[in-house]
Amino acid sequence: MADALTFTRATIAGAGLAGLSAAVALRKAGIVVSIADSAAQAGGRCRSYHDPQLGLTIDNGNHLVLSGNPAVARFRSAVGATTPLAGPEHADFTFQDLTTAKRWTVRINDGALPWWIAAPARRVPGSRIADYLPLARLLSNREGRIDQRIATGGPAWSKLLEPVLLAALNTAPGESSTMLTANILRETIAKGGRAMRPRIAEPSLAAAFIDPALAWLDERGSAVALGRRLRTVAFEGDRVTGLDWGAGVEPVAADEAVILAVPPWVATSLVPDLQAPDDFRAIVNGHFALPAPAGAPAMLGLFGGTAEWLFAFPDRLSVTVSAAERLVDLDRETLARTFWADICAALAIDAPMPTWQIVKEKRATFAATPEQNAKRPSAATRWRNLFLAGDWTDTGLPATIEGALRSGETVARLALAR
Template sequence: MATAAIAGGGVAGIAAAAALADAGVRVILLESRPYLGGRASSYALPGQGSEIIDNCQHILLKCCVNLLDLYHRLGVENQIEFHGEFHYLEPGGRRSVLRSGLLPAPLHFSGSFASLRFLSPGEKLEAARGLIALRREYGRRSDLDSITMQQWLEEKRQSPRTISRFWAPVLVSAVNEELDRMAALHGFQVFRLAFLSARDAYQMGVPRVPLGEMHSAERLAASTGAQVLLRRKVTGLHMEGRRIRALETENGPVEADVFISALPFEPLRQLMPGLLDDWSVFEHSPIAGIHLWFDRPVTDLPHAVLLDSPFQWFFNKSGGRYLQLVVSASRFLETWPRQQAAGRAFEDLCRYLPEARRARLERYHVVKEIRATFSARPGLAARRPRPKTRFENLFLAGDWTDTGWPSTMEGATRSGYRAAEAVCRFFGNPRTFLLPDIA
């Protein structure tokens, strides 16, 4: 039986392992940490006994067809709760809801869009014209990786308020980048696939259990038969010409017929600096998760966009008493002490949730993921590497590779599936794992 060794146990590595195991390949997955999941993982909260939290809230949309396929392979698709409503809160607490109606796509939001209270009639017309232009230009305009989403929106005469209230909440959270740093290509993709393609494509899936359970080593091994080696950091390579013979680890070499790197670009650059001609095109964009626990429930909403707030979104994790705020592209928080970040988040939350003003903040926990994702800057798409490398039996996976998606769990899954397809072709047994986008 052919053997594949995969370095990196994040979502990309898990996806590659699951696909190759399905193809009858013996899989060895190596992860330097004591758990799988990479940046989509969980851990025990310090000083709180057995309480487990996710490092940051991860969600998916129904248009993430490959991630849903992976969760089916792992047997955890029933642990995703889908929400058909997007809630928006204005300062003062006024609510609006965006939901699908009876009309077919792309008109399915017409009714709820017209009823949004946070946009004026003129701003709704602006946004509608922008959506029509986006749908018309998607797949036809050739410069979308050369301009920012902000430039495109200004070209379409979207006002600052329409941009900040309608476009930014979705795009900044989905791509994890500011509009003036984000390639328009990815902004187009998010709105086209999630909001203009199918009536339910936008629905938000939130895991019912910690991500550590979704991505556990035990689950992967049980569902696929893969051999998972935790605490196995790859420290070097054994080469024979243009082939790799083994991965060197602190516990000795791991031999295989083929190898997949599912490592982030930084550790791979340290391991193989000559693999790419220019690593400098890859930059990071941060995410922060601010966990707040109250002495009483402060909201009945499952989640909401906080309009005009730097803290962007909250997710109700436990009966309204435990909220997690998610701040995408959170560069402004990098230098803030955690106590200051939690205090400002609580103060800001009180502007939107009257109940929070009467509650006592019992404790907090702030997570700063400085290297959360790659920055989806203009010009990067053509520089992202494909699975095949200059080495005969080495293939690449990872959300930063050429997936056609920004840095998301769907993008990571796509990369793992594409690498698995390349491995199967290498063995002379072509297989297709990657599912096409719904649109």
């Protein structure tokens, strides 16, 4: 039997939410933490930046969390984040059909007993109670495709479940994993509206998550080193023995844990024989420098156009399209004009297109299919001092902020347990 390891320090490659989550958890436990990222700023895919074309600070994507996400709450509490997450008092989701101009709101009651499906004014227009009952078949732990488990049609599916699951999974819901869907449903709709209130980072993701974490770590001597890319990992026996950051291999101490909180394509290039998701889905976002009109919903689901979700901020209007492979290669101005037409139809705006920006993430998330879910590795590896973090590891959730934060907590627990 191998001797037990006691880690007193940790080196983390990657300063996205998974890496920051691991760093915070380990630093709280008294571990000396070094964290580096190859980019010019921390945050990974949850980053904010000043866009000179817009003259505004924007997020790379309109990321949404829910009031019942426990890791989000733990992380923000740990780093003392005070910027509130904006959202409605109840789990109200407003939608609009751009072809008919009809708008409706699904109002999920706060408690776990879903009596909202029995109230015509709260459920999807034209739906019946029976339309919601097949959801129970998605709560099993048996893996498969959603369209093999339930019928993917009818008003409840097309006007609520499909758009919500598409946003959560970033994969066409019909082909998506039933196990991932079951875990989402158990933590959200099965717990009632108190766990499902949508929460949006306002004014930015950086203010809500990244900046407080960086400040917290800096105060404790663990400032993030940016522009520092891990090029090679050296292995010997059952340990990582060296890391090359571009100036030759630096030895890894016997009491040092190594955490790779990098994208899966980077991890597989560094770790021998590592299996990881290799099929990805895109997200396209459009940002427009026009303050939200009075009375505009903070978040509006759209049907009948190209944009799928419209977010109204005090200084801008933003739209998001998930599983957007069909859009990523289109001309940016064509996309902007298409999105602007959807915004004008949704909010009754009669104005020329303002200054705009299109942000494309071609590999935004792994495809949430059964095949890709089966390729997700665990946080522990066969090397005793090497751990993996990221929303692409086996968190049980799709690639979300909540999943990324949980992966960081998991590697911290594993390192501390060893």
